[in-house]
Amino acid sequence: MLFALIAGAIASHELRTAELLDIYGIEATATITARDIRRSRDSEGNERVEYYVTARFQPATGPEVTTRHSVSRTRYEALPPGTETPLRYVGHDPAISEIEPGRAALTGRILGWLAAAGMVVALGIAFWVGRRKASLFRAARRGEVRQARVTGRVVTNTRINGHRQYRLTWTDAAGSAGRSGLFRAEVLPPEGSVIVVYVDGRSGRGWWEEEL
Structure with a gap:
């Protein structure tokens, strides 16, 4: 923008x-x-x-x-x-x-x-971020709380302040797969760990508790 x-x-x-x-x-x-x-x-x-x-x-x-x-x-x-x-x-x-x-x-x-192109991109990003944040807020306020087991981490091409970013992946107690937003490798729990996720009832998306 x-x-x-x-x-x-x-x-x-x-x-x-x-x-x-x-x-x-x-x-x-x-x-x-x-x-x-x-x-x-x-x-x-x-x-x-x-x-x-x-x-x-x-x-x-x-x-x-x-x-x-x-x-x-x-x-x-x-x-x-x-x-x-x-x-x-x-x-x-x-x-x-x-x-x-x-x-x-x-x-x-x-x-x-x-x-004009920049404005279109900015509005598109704003719409995407808005939907994402709305899902996160719904999950935090009234989402279903589930345990999930970490299945791995996915390396991305994104760097923030020079640090490579990763996404955590998991399968929750209901059998649904999910993945987190961007995090540095050292803050992610190891594969096989049990974590807590909050599931948005409208979109079905799960959010790791560290993202709330």
């Missing part, structure tokens, strides 16, 4: 910029004064590279303006310092400009799609 809100806000800003450039855009010639590359890594260690150029131009009215633009790698390599290049700016606000025609509109559309 947070990603969707942030992406949506940026998309709205970029689309508004594109609209202003379409309505009030004025062509000018800018001189590239500097360029730089920003490198960063995401949570999975993948490198992200962003390319920027700084441009100076003289609008039709007012003082000279210097702006910084994010550009594609191809555009970056074609614009060494000292190069002159076309630029479009908003007549009443020269600080709003773009060197790559249509970049603001394209960025706005892409982020808008990502925001």
Whole structure:
């Protein structure tokens, strides 16, 4: 949800910029004064590279303006310092400009799609979590209490704070199989142990007492 809100806000800003450039855009010639590359890594260690150029131009009215633009790698390599290049700016606000025609509109559309997709995913997760929590609350308040025997543990691909997560599996006294949520290996009882589970009467799902 947070990603969707942030992406949506940026998309709205970029689309508004594109609209202003379409309505009030004025062509000018800018001189590239500097360029730089920003490198960063995401949570999975993948490198992200962003390319920027700084441009100076003289609008039709007012003082000279210097702006910084994010550009594609191809555009970056074609614009060494000292190069002159076309630029479009908003007549009443020269600080709003773009060197790559249509970049603001394209960025706005892409982020808008990502925001919409993020919102759909967030709502789906919220629905899934809501159903899961409702079952857990019903089991805790008025569920049937059963003994169960641990049949094993299942390793998952999930890590929390660097620790691999596992799920406990069991068969309860009524012969129903169940499994827990995510736990670190050291907190799970060994196979063959007897545990207590609470069974949600509506869904039939059993919950290990340590999850309540």
